[in-house]
Amino acid sequence: MADTASNLVQWRISEIPALVDGDQAQQQEDKSQMENQCLPKKVPGFCSFRYGLAILLHFCNIAIMAQRVCLNLTMVAMVNNTGSPHLSNESVVEMLDNVKNPVYSWSPDIQGLILSSVFFGMVVVQAPVGYLSGIYPMKRIIGSSLFLSSLMSLLLPPAAQVGAALVIVCRVLQGIAQGTVSTGQHEIWVKWAPPLERGRLTSMTLSGFVMGPFIVLLVSGFICDLLGWPMVFYIFGIVGCVLSLSWFFLFFDDPKDHPYMSSSEKDYIISSLMQQASSGRQSLPIKAMLKSLPLWAIILNSFAFIWSNSLLVTYTPTFISTVLHVNVRENGLLSSLPYLLAYICGILAGQMSDFFLTRKIFSIVTVRKLFTTLGSFCPVIFIMCLLYLSYNFYSTVIFLTLANSTLSFSYCGQLINALDIAPRYYGFLKAVTALIGMFGGLISSTLAGLILNQDPEYAWHKIFFLMAGINVTCLVFYFLFAKGEIQDWAKEIKTTRL
CATH class of the missing domain: 1.20.1250.20 (MFS general substrate transporter like domains)
Known part of the structure; x- marks a missing residue:
């Protein structure tokens, strides 16, 4: 009897790790079930506010890329000075055409400086915007920066009449604004992108950077021929202003503060980011x-x-x-x-x-x-x-x-x-x-x-x-x-x- 009792005690002791492992496995399973229950049953798909935000950012990126790249093509018309000094019927026609397509005698070095000046503004602003984007609201930062870039696009044709130096200043300011938009927008997805949707949301927004040049290459030549090269800057500048105003009305920094979003979508985004570190900035x-x-x-x-x-x-x-x-x-x-x-x-x-x-x-x-x-x-x-x-x-x-x-x-x-x-x-x-x-x-x-x-x-x-x-x-x-x-x-x- 004593041996039997001893063997029974030893068997019970040997079973303790297995029981503990089983309890831990059961706890993990219960935890995962609770987490799954926290997720809403019906999650809005493509017709949702987070995808609407991605589409809005997509068009904002198209606008800033169009404003950046269009000068590469219009520069050909801006410096194509082939007018004749003598007066004739052709010279009158050329003078009338120069009203629609004014031309300037900028050297290749000046042209290169004008084209590259936008990147100087973008380089300067990268680190400050990256640090401040986690502190200040992105609604104001991106909206005001997009408006500034669009305003510089509208001011560029008058600036060209003043001189190349003022054009360079406009391009540098435009680079600062565009660098702010392109860098600051990444912080948005920290609060808006569920982990399983980050790929499609970010690719949808970033693809605007390649659609912008495609549109410019297709339409800018026709605009220059029909309306004159200044209209290229006016059209893309007006489009950017409209998008910046739309941004202020439609975007909210945190999905939980959105007044029109469904509760199921809010719960889905917040619960999917529950294990993510908060956005509060430390050193x-x-x-x-x-x-x-x-x-x-x-x-x-x-x-x-x-x-x-x-x-x-x-x-x-x-x-x-x-x-x-x-x-x-x-x-x-x-x-x-x-x-x-x-x-x-x-x-x-x-x-x-x-x-x-x-x-x-x-x-x-x-x-x-x-x-x-x-x-x-x-x-x-x-x-x-x-x-x-x-x-x-x-x-x-x-x-x-x-x-x-x-x-x-x-x-x-x-x-x-x-x-x-x-x-x-x-x-x-x-x-x-x-x-x-x-x-x-x-x-x-x-x-x-x-x-x-x-x-x-x-x-x-x-x-x-x-x-x-x-x-x-x-x-x-x-x-x-x-x-x-x-x-x-x-x-x-x-x-x-x-």
């Missing part, structure tokens, strides 16, 4: 950020993305002109094709990434790595095909278009990965990565120009191989160190978002 953990390899993976790949994007956008017309030998009108049409396909790829990437996450096919980090690979490596593949497999006009256009457009897959990769690992510092981190990336864009454009001047015969091979090397190197680093969960240095210290 920036600079040392921890500098030591964070996942953050460096994002920064390096952002550098590679903007390097490639700036290079392809800037020199695609030059490549088409030197290789395909087409006229200006055909060049503009061919140069617009990558933007249209990039727009489609960006929207498709957003849908695919969220599909993988909602169906739990891949984890967050796997999805980010997948689309970073598509956005970094696919352009390299098509560039190599462009150099070695394009033997006629159509194959060259196809490979060049695919190389430009597949960059948009990065919208759901490293470009939003900072929202996964550090949502409370997302605005600041996007500003830092954009600032570093802009230097990459400036370096790539300048270096490509130097290579084209020194070695015209093999210049494109050198330029594209350098781009491929940077993309592949940064992609390998991203594969090794990228993460999909909130890092320790980005977590809330005391409280969590409720």
Whole structure:
């Protein structure tokens, strides 16, 4: 009997860990069931306020890109001074035409300074806006900045009559305003984007940056011919003013403060972000950020993305002109094709990434790595095909278009990965990565120009191989160190978002 009692006691003791494990498993299951019950049963889909916000931001991005890029095309008409000094019927016609299309004798150096001045304003404003975006309401910041950019677009034709210096001032102020809009808008999705919808919401808004140039390339030439080049700035300026007023009426910084949103959508957004750190700003953990390899993976790949994007956008017309030998009108049409396909790829990437996450096919980090690979490596593949497999006009256009457009897959990769690992510092981190990336864009454009001047015969091979090397190197680093969960240095210290 004693042995039997002893064996029974030992068996009971040995069963304690299993019982404890079973209790813990049951508690976790109960917790997950409670969390699922907190989510509303009927969640508004595409016809919802968060998607309406994404569409509104989409059109705001189209407007600021149209205001930025239109000068690249109108500059041709602004400096095309072919008038004759003698009086004749033709000179009278030309004088009347100059009223509609005034021309100026700006040197190529002045033209280059005018075109690049917008980027000086954007570079200056990146870090301050990234830090302040988590402190001050985005409704005022983005709305007033969009209005300022539109106002500068309206003032640019009168400024051109005064002189090139005033045009440069307008462009710098416009760059400050546009940099504020493009950087500050990322902070919005910290409160508005459920984790399983971040891909489609951000890709929907960011695709406006490629639709803007596409629209400009299509309509600006017709506007210049029919109405005169000043009307290009007036039209896009008025559109921007209307959007800025709409922004003040339609946007609210926090979904819970929206007076017209359904309670089910509010509950869905708030409950999906329940485990996310609150947006209250504490001191920036600079040392921890500098030591964070996942953050460096994002920064390096952002550098590679903007390097490639700036290079392809800037020199695609030059490549088409030197290789395909087409006229200006055909060049503009061919140069617009990558933007249209990039727009489609960006929207498709957003849908695919969220599909993988909602169906739990891949984890967050796997999805980010997948689309970073598509956005970094696919352009390299098509560039190599462009150099070695394009033997006629159509194959060259196809490979060049695919190389430009597949960059948009990065919208759901490293470009939003900072929202996964550090949502409370997302605005600041996007500003830092954009600032570093802009230097990459400036370096790539300048270096490509130097290579084209020194070695015209093999210049494109050198330029594209350098781009491929940077993309592949940064992609390998991203594969090794990228993460999909909130890092320790980005977590809330005391409280969590409720």
